[in-house]
Amino acid sequence: MGHWWERNIVEPGKLPLLLALAAFVLTFVVTRVIVRLIRAGKGPFRNVKAGGLHIHHVVPGVVLTVVGGFGAVASDRHGAGGALAAVVFGIGAGLVLDEFALILHLDDVYWTEEGRKSVEVVVLTAALVLLLLAGFSPFGVNDLTQQELQDRGGALTAIAMNFLFALIALSKGKTRIAVFGAVVPLVALFGAVRLARPGSAWARRFYGRRPRARARAALRAYRHDRRWARPRRALQDWIGGKPDPRPVRLPGRR
Structure with a gap:
C-alpha cells in the first residue's frame, strides 16, 4: 500500500x-x-x-x-x-x-x-x-516497468474510449450520465447507445428528418423523467435539504 x-x-x-x-x-x-x-x-x-x-x-x-x-x-x-x-x-x-x-x-x-x-x-x-x-497517467512516475507501461497504456486507452462515449452522451443531452460515465465505466456507453433527448444537439442533427425517431425520443424522455424525478428529488433533499414550498398565488392576485 x-x-x-x-x-x-x-x-x-x-x-x-x-x-x-x-x-x-x-x-x-x-x-x-x-x-x-x-x-x-x-x-x-x-x-x-x-x-x-x-x-x-x-x-x-x-x-x-x-x-x-x-x-x-x-x-x-x-x-x-x-x-x-x-x-x-x-x-x-x-x-x-x-x-x-x-x-x-x-x-x-x-x-x-x-x-x-x-x-x-x-x-x-x-x-x-x-x-x-x-486517472492512471504515466506522466510524472519514473522507472516504470514494461508490464506497468502496458497496463497503463491499456488503462489510458479504456479511459479515452470511455471519454468518447461520455462526449456522445453529452451531445445527446444526457449531462449527468456523461459526467458520471466519465468516472464509472460502462455508464457512458449506456448513455451513448440510447436515444438522444429531444432538443439535444444529436437529435437536431440526426432526427431532423426522422419523425418516428423524434417521437420515440420524446416518449422515452417523458417516461424517464416521470420514473426518476421523485428518486432524484429525494436524493437531492437528503444531501442538501428540502426546499421551501412555493407560495400559493390566488387567482386574480399578483
Whole structure:
C-alpha cells in the first residue's frame, strides 16, 4: 500500500489534488449540516450579519479560493506549502459552490427549487476531480516497468474510449450520465447507445428528418423523467435539504 501510495499519489504530485478534493467535500458536508441546523433553529450556529446585511458564506469562500489558488501557483506541489494551499483552495471552493445557485441567479435562492443547482454542481465537480485523481497517467512516475507501461497504456486507452462515449452522451443531452460515465465505466456507453433527448444537439442533427425517431425520443424522455424525478428529488433533499414550498398565488392576485 505504501509503495502504491508513493508511486501513484506522491510521486506524480497528486497529493495536493487529493487534499483539495477531501477539503472540498468535507467543507460542503459541514456547511450543509450547519445551515440546516440554523434553518431548524437548533444548535449554537447563527447567520453572520454585519449590521442589517446577511454575509453569505460565499464571501469567505471567494477569499479562501483566491488565497489558495495563488498560494498553489506560488508553491511547489511536492512541498508542504502546496498541500496547505490545496486545502485552503478546497475549503474555499466548497463554500463558493455550495451557493452556486445564488451566484447564478443573483438572488438568495438557497432553499428554493433553483437552489438545487448548487447540490448538482458540487456533486458533478467532485466526480470530475475524482476522475482526474483516479486517472492512471504515466506522466510524472519514473522507472516504470514494461508490464506497468502496458497496463497503463491499456488503462489510458479504456479511459479515452470511455471519454468518447461520455462526449456522445453529452451531445445527446444526457449531462449527468456523461459526467458520471466519465468516472464509472460502462455508464457512458449506456448513455451513448440510447436515444438522444429531444432538443439535444444529436437529435437536431440526426432526427431532423426522422419523425418516428423524434417521437420515440420524446416518449422515452417523458417516461424517464416521470420514473426518476421523485428518486432524484429525494436524493437531492437528503444531501442538501428540502426546499421551501412555493407560495400559493390566488387567482386574480399578483
